[in-house]
Structure formats: C-alpha cells, structure tokens
Amino acid sequence: MEHHAHNLSFDTRCLQPPWPRDDGDPLVTPIVHSSTFHRQSVISNARHAYSRVSNPTVDALETALGRLESAPPAVSFATGLAAEAALFLTLLKPGNHVVCGRACYGGTTRLLEQVIQPLGVSVTFVDTTQIDQVRQAVTPFTKLLFIETPANPTLEVSDIRALAEIAHVQNALLAVDNTFLTAVLQQPLQLGADISVYSTTKYIDGHSSSLGGAIVTRKEDLLERIRFVRKCVGSIQSPFNAWTTLQGLKTLPLRLRRQSDTAIEIARWLRDHPHVRKVYFPGFASDVQQRVATTQRESNHNGAVVSFELVSSENGVQKFLRAIKLFALCEHVGSVESLVTHPASMTHADVARDQREAVGISDGLLRLSIGLEDVSELIADLEQAITTAASVVHTNNGEVQSCAVSG
Ligand SMILES: Cc1ncc(COP(=O)(O)O)c(C=O)c1O
Known part of the structure; x- marks a missing residue:
C-alpha cells in the first residue's frame, strides 16, 4: 500500500486512505477517542497501548504527512511549537550550538532564546539568505541549522541546497520550517534538508479548526528518538485535531494553489499602490532570491502570504485595521478566510525591538494571509482601508492631525 501511494502524483496522494480499506470500512478515517487500549494479556503486540504514545487517528495523519514527502510516517504534535521543542530536545545537549535564521516565526526565536539557550545550548541568529554569514556562524559544535523559507513575515528566501551542504560539512542537520509553502509548493527533503517542520495549524488544517505540528524526515533513527x-514530554496531537487535519489535507493542493494565485494578484496590486511603501513577497525579492525561489519551488506559486508597509500617516496601521472588513485581524496564517496580522504587536511582540527592526518588522508592517474569497472583492476592501489609513484628519481647530505621505 505504502509503495503504491508513494508512486502516485502529489494531488492523488493527498486523497489516499491511510491504510487499505476493507469491505464496509468508512470512507472517512474514524476518530478514535480512547485514551487507552485493551490488551488480552500483559504481554501484547497490540499496535496501540496508550494515546500519549500512539493513537490510530494520529497514526493515519502521520502516514499521510510522510507520504507527501516520500518519507516514513511523520511524528505529529499538539502544536507546531511542540514539534520544534521536541526536535530541539532530541538533537541538542549542553555545549551544542544551533544556527537559526534571524527571520523566523517569533515563537521559534522565543523558544530558542528563553527555553533552549538556558539549558546550555548556544544559539546564533543569522541572515540565512547570506550564505557566507551562515558559513561563518557554523562551528564544530553546531548540531542544527534551523531555517524558515520563505521567512516570517518578510518572506525572504534562503537557498536550501546550499545551506544543506554547509550543515553537512560539520555533520550538523538542516531543518526547514515549511509551514508557509507546505510540501505542495516546496519539498525540503528533496532539496537536501534533513528535516521538514510544520505547524499544521496553518495551511494543512486550513480551516482554523485545530492546532498541530509535525516533523517529517527520512532518518528512521531520528524519528524513533x-x-x-x-x-516522555506528552506532546502528541489529540485524535480530534489529527482528524480535522486529515480532512484539511484532502483539499490542501487545491486551496494553496488558488490562494497563491490570488496572492500574486494582490501583491502586484499593492506594489503599484501610491500609499504602499514596500511589498514583501517571494516573487519580488532580489534577483538572487528570485532565482533561488524559482529553482526550489514545486510550481510557479510563491505561497499565499503577502506583507506590506503603508506609506501612511501616524496611526495609519490602526486606521487600516479598523477599516478593513474582509480580512479578519488574527494571529494566524493559512486559513480559507483572509486574515491580517500586525507582526510587531502580535506574532513578534516577544522579539526585542532592535532584533525585530533588523529583519524589517517595523511598526508599520502588516501581514496578509490570502484566503479563498473573490480577488476583486479583496482588492476593493484593501483599497478602501488603505485610503482610510492615508486620510487627513482635521482637529476641531482646523489643524492637520495626521496626513498621508504621497508614494
Ligand atoms: C512559520 C511558523 N512556524 C511555527 C509556528 C508555530 O505553530 P503553532 O502555533 O502550531 O505552535 C507558527 C505559528 O504561527 C508559524 O507561523
């Protein structure tokens, strides 16, 4: 069965049952809501014993996620950060060193700095788009190079093939947080990375109905560990959340490609807008990054996240957020609904201001997660909110309180 599934095209693989169906089996994988499993005797070869260790519904998701990258079953977690924490605890001992991209999800930075570093592991944050900086940061003590590409929220692209080579020279592993593109648009293992890391909470679930994380690797011994x-730490995903994630997986390619198509249109529209200072989108990065993006993506899509800075007046961001209607203000990406986030005060609030600003997360930066709505209606909504943000407000005595700077 597994061999058969691995030979199928990507889209078809997303719809294969996790195990061969018997006569009368349900089409949809059942949710097995049981904390424990019966044994006939103390000596038992039963597949499952206790749901902190394994569970049939979680198993099904793990098989499905592994298949997407021609890998053995993944390891699923309660959240994306639980997956990252387990990876760090598995690979790192006091005295070891980690090189991490400086533009990663804020929670990754917080976990490394405030939980892993105090355990005696040193961490260096570098710009992973600059290969020389990474080469210089890696030492004989480096066990892990952890990157996110495109990075969050500025969508810089790092070269997975080149970074894998640097890591492997020192016998370190390369892990790629592939949450934004997923295996639909980027296959890290295929490009030489050792580990793909996911917050399945985002695109894979896709409907904002569950939390989850996953680690995918072809290294069987690492999977075991x-x-x-x-x-030991008890961070497995719940059967219910594994089930909603499995349901989401069935439409992942369709959703992500359509959302990415809309994102390209919106990114181009924003780029031409006089009240927009800068648009961050993988297709708009420097020539070098554009070339890397083109050679490591699975199609001509760049994902469905677009970040931008308003030219805007004082309080422009607040005015924009009050005016926008079709984008829900949320700390999230990857849903079927369009969302907007203010990274400086939301996803990256725990990252020091200087560190934040060094990677382009200014107070004026907004991140859009493009959903499945009609593109022209999304653009009309952005237009009215940007115009409102740029509007001149007069005080009672006629003074200009804030005004738009023309683009
Ligand atoms: C790129 C990325 N990685 C990891 C995470 C953490 O995932 P979770 O919220 O499921 O713990 C997030 C969450 O926003 C994310 O955006």
Whole structure:
C-alpha cells in the first residue's frame, strides 16, 4: 500500500486512505477517542497501548504527512511549537550550538532564546539568505541549522541546497520550517534538508479548526528518538485535531494553489499602490532570491502570504485595521478566510525591538494571509482601508492631525 501511494502524483496522494480499506470500512478515517487500549494479556503486540504514545487517528495523519514527502510516517504534535521543542530536545545537549535564521516565526526565536539557550545550548541568529554569514556562524559544535523559507513575515528566501551542504560539512542537520509553502509548493527533503517542520495549524488544517505540528524526515533513527521525546514530554496531537487535519489535507493542493494565485494578484496590486511603501513577497525579492525561489519551488506559486508597509500617516496601521472588513485581524496564517496580522504587536511582540527592526518588522508592517474569497472583492476592501489609513484628519481647530505621505 505504502509503495503504491508513494508512486502516485502529489494531488492523488493527498486523497489516499491511510491504510487499505476493507469491505464496509468508512470512507472517512474514524476518530478514535480512547485514551487507552485493551490488551488480552500483559504481554501484547497490540499496535496501540496508550494515546500519549500512539493513537490510530494520529497514526493515519502521520502516514499521510510522510507520504507527501516520500518519507516514513511523520511524528505529529499538539502544536507546531511542540514539534520544534521536541526536535530541539532530541538533537541538542549542553555545549551544542544551533544556527537559526534571524527571520523566523517569533515563537521559534522565543523558544530558542528563553527555553533552549538556558539549558546550555548556544544559539546564533543569522541572515540565512547570506550564505557566507551562515558559513561563518557554523562551528564544530553546531548540531542544527534551523531555517524558515520563505521567512516570517518578510518572506525572504534562503537557498536550501546550499545551506544543506554547509550543515553537512560539520555533520550538523538542516531543518526547514515549511509551514508557509507546505510540501505542495516546496519539498525540503528533496532539496537536501534533513528535516521538514510544520505547524499544521496553518495551511494543512486550513480551516482554523485545530492546532498541530509535525516533523517529517527520512532518518528512521531520528524519528524513533523524536517519538521517544514526545512520549516522555506528552506532546502528541489529540485524535480530534489529527482528524480535522486529515480532512484539511484532502483539499490542501487545491486551496494553496488558488490562494497563491490570488496572492500574486494582490501583491502586484499593492506594489503599484501610491500609499504602499514596500511589498514583501517571494516573487519580488532580489534577483538572487528570485532565482533561488524559482529553482526550489514545486510550481510557479510563491505561497499565499503577502506583507506590506503603508506609506501612511501616524496611526495609519490602526486606521487600516479598523477599516478593513474582509480580512479578519488574527494571529494566524493559512486559513480559507483572509486574515491580517500586525507582526510587531502580535506574532513578534516577544522579539526585542532592535532584533525585530533588523529583519524589517517595523511598526508599520502588516501581514496578509490570502484566503479563498473573490480577488476583486479583496482588492476593493484593501483599497478602501488603505485610503482610510492615508486620510487627513482635521482637529476641531482646523489643524492637520495626521496626513498621508504621497508614494
Ligand atoms: C512559520 C511558523 N512556524 C511555527 C509556528 C508555530 O505553530 P503553532 O502555533 O502550531 O505552535 C507558527 C505559528 O504561527 C508559524 O507561523
């Protein structure tokens, strides 16, 4: 069965049952809501014993996620950060060193700086789009190079192939947080990375109905060790959340490609807008990054996240957020609904201001997660909110309180 599934095209693989169907089996994988499993005797070879260790619904998701990258079953977690924490606890000991992209999800930075570093692991944050900086940061003590590409929220693109080579020279592993593109648009293992890391909470679930995380690797011994850490710390995904994620997976390619098509249109429209200072989108990065993006993506899509800065007046961001109607203000990406986030006060609030600003997360930066709505209606909504943000407000005595700077 697994061999058969691995030979199918990507889209078809997303719809294959996790295990061969018997006569009368349900089409949809059942949710097995049981904390424990019966044994006939103390000596038992039963597949499942206790749901902190394994569960049939979670198993089904793990098989499905592994398939997407021609890998053995993944290890699923309660959240994306639980997956990252298990990875760090599995790979790192006091005295070890990690090189991490400086433009990663704020929670990744917080986990490394405030939880892992105090355990005696040193961490260096570098611009992973600059290969020389990474080469210089890696030492004989480096065990892990952790990157996010495109990075959050400025969508810089790092070269997975080149970074894998640098990591491997020192016998370190390269892990790629592939949450934004997923295996539909980027296959890190295919490009030489050792580990793909996911917050399935985002595009894979896709409907904002569950939390989850996953680690995918072809290294069986590493999978074993990660599974052991998950059992020890108790961070497995719940059967219900695994089930909603499995349901989401069935439409992932369709959703992500359509959302990415809309994102390209919106990014181009924003780029031409006089009240927009800068648009961050993988297709608009420097020539070098554009070339890298083109050679490591699975199609001509760049994902469905677009970030931008308003030229805007004082309080422009607040005015924009009050005026926007079709984009929900949320700390999230990857839903079927369009969303907007203010990274400086939301996803990256725990990252020091200087660190934040060094990677382009200014107070004026907004991140859009493009959903499945009609593109012309999304653009009309952005237009009215940007115009409102740029509007001149007069005080009672006629003074201009804030005004738009023309683009
Ligand atoms: C790129 C990325 N990685 C990891 C995470 C953490 O995932 P979770 O919220 O499921 O813990 C997030 C969450 O926003 C994310 O955007």
